[in-house]
Amino acid sequence: MAVERTSSRLSDPDLVQRCREGSADAWNELVERFSRYVYAICSRGFGLSAADAEDAFQDVFTRVYTRLDTLRDDSAIRPWIAQLTRRVCLDRVARTHEEPVDEIADERLARTTEEIDEAFTVREALADLGEPCHELLDRFFARDESYRTISEQLDLPPGTVASRISRCLAKLRSELEGRNPGESPSGGQR
Amino acid sequence: MLETTYTWPAVADDYLDLRLGDFLDLSASEPAPGAGSAAAVTIALAASLVTKVARASRESWAEAGGVAAQACELQQRCPTLAREDADAWQLALEALGRGAGAEEGELAVRLDRAADLPLAIAETGADVAGLALLAAERGEGRLRGEAVAAAVLAEAGVRAAAHLVVINLKAGADDERCARAARAERAAASAVSGALEAER
Numbered sequence: 111m112a113v114e115r116t117s118s119r120l121s122d123p124d125l126v127q128r129c130r131e132g133s134a135d136a137w138n139e140l141v142e143r144f145s146r147y148v149y150a151i152c153s154r155g156f157g158l159s160a161a162d163a164e165d166a167f168q169d170v171f172t173r174v175y176t177r178l179d180t181l182r183d184d185s186a187i188r189p190w191i192a193q194l195t196r197r198v199c200l201d202r203v204a205r206t207h208e209e210p211v212d213e214i215a216d217e218r219l220a221r222t223t224e225e226i227d228e229a230f231t232v233r234e235a236l237a238d239l240g241e242p243c244h245e246l247l248d249r250f251f252a253r254d255e256s257y258r259t260i261s262e263q264l265d266l267p268p269g270t271v272a273s274r275i276s277r278c279l280a281k282l283r284s285e286l287e288g289r290n291p292g293e294s295p296s297g298g299q300r
Numbered sequence: 301m302l303e304t305t306y307t308w309p310a311v312a313d314d315y316l317d318l319r320l321g322d323f324l325d326l327s328a329s330e331p332a333p334g335a336g337s338a339a340a341v342t343i344a345l346a347a348s349l350v351t352k353v354a355r356a357s358r359e360s361w362a363e364a365g366g367v368a369a370q371a372c373e374l375q376q377r378c379p380t381l382a383r384e385d386a387d388a389w390q391l392a393l394e395a396l397g398r399g400a401g402a403e404e405g406e407l408a409v410r411l412d413r414a415a416d417l418p419l420a421i422a423e424t425g426a427d428v429a430g431l432a433l434l435a436a437e438r439g440e441g442r443l444r445g446e447a448v449a450a451a452v453l454a455e456a457g458v459r460a461a462a463h464l465v466v467i468n469l470k471a472g473a474d475d476e477r478c479a480r481a482a483r484a485e486r487a488a489a490s491a492v493s494g495a496l497e498a499e500r
Binding site for chain 1: 362363365366367369370373377423424426427430431434480483484487
């Protein structure tokens with residue numbers, strides 16, 4: 111799946127602030143920035159059907175819109191949205207299932223949410239890398255393109271693609287380490 | 301050994317779910333997996349060797365982490381290609397078996413698909429061979445032999461897959477895919493020469 115760029119690179123706290131000020135553009139961008147995240151938690155995390163995930167998605171962003179003023183730390187918008195999403199999904203599952211979510215399912219859910227979180231952190235870091243790294247890494251790791259295809263599409267000498275990807279991965283690693291000082295990112299280099 | 305209880309295609313959704321011995325038995329006794337899948341598995345092995353060399357060379361080679369990540373990515377593409385190739389080949393065999401009874405154009409469509417997969421395998425193998433060359437040139441000295449072996453294995457996979465492209469497109473040998481397969485073969489052969497040279 112190709113990685114899509116967000117429409118601007120406003121930081122999360124700046125975006126939240128613009129939303130609070132009533133900017134319609136900012137609200138659109140907030141929904142765009144977190145829509146895949148919310149949808150991934152609904153569908154992959156909770157296994158909701160496409161229709162249920164769509165309903166949950168609407169519910170989540172309605173709550174985000176009406177409760178944004180209760181968010182204490184603007185930089186924590188993503189975990190806050192994740193928490194809202196989990197609550198919405200749990201309510202939905204409770205209404206449609208007689209059995210409560212058991213511990214094993216709970217652990218699996220936590221792992222899946224963690225994976226989704228990691229994927230979105232990498233996605234954001236990729237977007238911040240800029241070009242040509244964003245496109246190079248996206249083509250190789252997300253679109254499964256060969257070096258030959260990448261070299262033709264980006265007009266690069268075929269022999270240099272692998273080295274450039276390596277350098278871009280090193281940049282991505284630095285970017286991720288900058289976001290999580292002291293932690294070794296698992297999404298950058300294996 | 302040949303009296304296997306496996307029946308194609310319901311053997312496994314993913315060859316990674318099979319033990320090596322079971323995969324070999326399956327390959328020896330059923331029409332699919334065939335040569336294309338064998339080429340993909342060979343290339344996956346080559347990629348795993350490159351990953352090993354690169355991972356062990358991080359202290360002396362700045363790009364080692366990036367090369368390991370790329371080799372790992374290429375390795376992960378191979379089981380899917382092996383499975384898809386087996387499916388495409390089986391469908392082509394079924395159409396061939398029906399001969400004149402096959403729907404008009406059906407055989408051509410299935411052979412066409414049966415050529416796409418070996419081409420993807422060949423191009424993946426050429427990329428693995430390219431990484432193996434880098435590992436042979438820059439990797440930890442004691443492991444360079446592994447990198448050279450990886451290049452040779454990758455080239456073998458590329459040659460096998462490229463040959464299948466040509467066979468499956470026999471009626472249309474001027475197809476651009478034949479030229480792409482030949483390019484992949486040349487790239488892999490060049491990587492092997494370079495890797496052998498680097499080791500000397």
